[in-house]
Amino acid sequence: MNTKICKGCLAELDTELFYADKKSLDGFRHKCKLCMNLYRKTHYATKSREKEALKSSKWKVNNRELSRAYCAKWRQRNKHIKAEHERVRKARNKNAKPSWLSAEQKKKIQWYYLVAGLVRKQGIDCQVDHIVPLLGLEVCGLHVPWNMQILTTYENQTKHNKH
Ligand SMILES: [Zn+2]
Secondary structure (H helix, E strand, C coil): CCEEECCCCCCEEEHHHEEECCCCCCCEEEEEHHHHHHHHHHHHHHHHHHHHHHHCCHHHHHHHHHHHHHHHHHHHHCHHHHHHHHHHHHHHHHHHCCCCCCHHHHHHHHHHHHHHHHHHHCCCCEEEEECCCCCCCCCCCCCCHHHEEEEEHHHHHHCCCCC
16 A cells, blocks of 8 residues: 655645646545545635625624623633533543544544544634544444545534434
8 A cells, every 4th residue: 555645734644635636746636535626625725714804893793792792701601511511422422433433534534533633723613524524313324434424614513414
């Protein structure tokens, strides 16, 4: 198996996770597929965010702070609800994490979280998303690399849950 270090996330990955590039010496792009795809996405997200920032007036900013303070208060008062959510989330993740994953596949999962972390460092909010939700209405997805994708918060909110 050939590996290559991605210039974006700096992870050492299987070359099948790189797009081919005839002009490059080793025949592959410098950045892995995930980094390449995210570059376009984050580029777009930054642009629309800049537009949004221009539009937003001081009033809006002040309001946002108020609502943030309100949310913080609410969370403070309803700590037990959050703890319960957290408990359910953990139990669900545990059930969805198969023990038969290979080391290579586990590495791939970490890679998704690594790249998502890098994107967040650029100031773009994003999450590792399960394509088939771990707790769907009819089917339950698994915590496995082929059920994962990185979505910006905006995409995540607008994603239709088909399962
Ligand atoms: Zn990468």
